[in-house]
Amino acid sequence: MSEIEELVQQMVELQTQVAFQEDTVGVLNNAVTAQQKEILVLREQLELLKQRQDETIAQVDQAGPVVDEKPPHY
Incomplete structure (x- = not known):
């Protein structure tokens, strides 16, 4: 694999990780x-x-x- 292909692969992996982290943060925020709301009630x-x-x-x-x-x- 060339150096450019390797960098592209790393970039894709990083973007995938960021996408999963954003999803996790969204789920945690909703929770x-x-x-x-439940505490207030x-x-x-x-x-x-x-x-x-x-x-x-x-x-x-x-x-x-x-x-x-x-x-x-009694």
């Missing part, structure tokens, strides 16, 4: 974007659960102390 859900818990605690506090009652089946 990170999807995960970020989960944070919103967690905040709603925290609000509900705080509301429930406030309602229990307003009801006064819990009296030791026997369960209904």
Whole structure:
């Protein structure tokens, strides 16, 4: 193989590697974007659960102390 043919072959190999790397970066970017969206949704859900818990605690506090009652089946 001549030197020019060898350089051309190396150039083709490099272009192929770059193409695969660009594809991989695109796939990883899509995965990170999807995960970020999911994290935002989960944070919103967690905040709603925290609000509900705080509301429930406030309602229990307003009801006064819990009296030791026997369960209904006794």
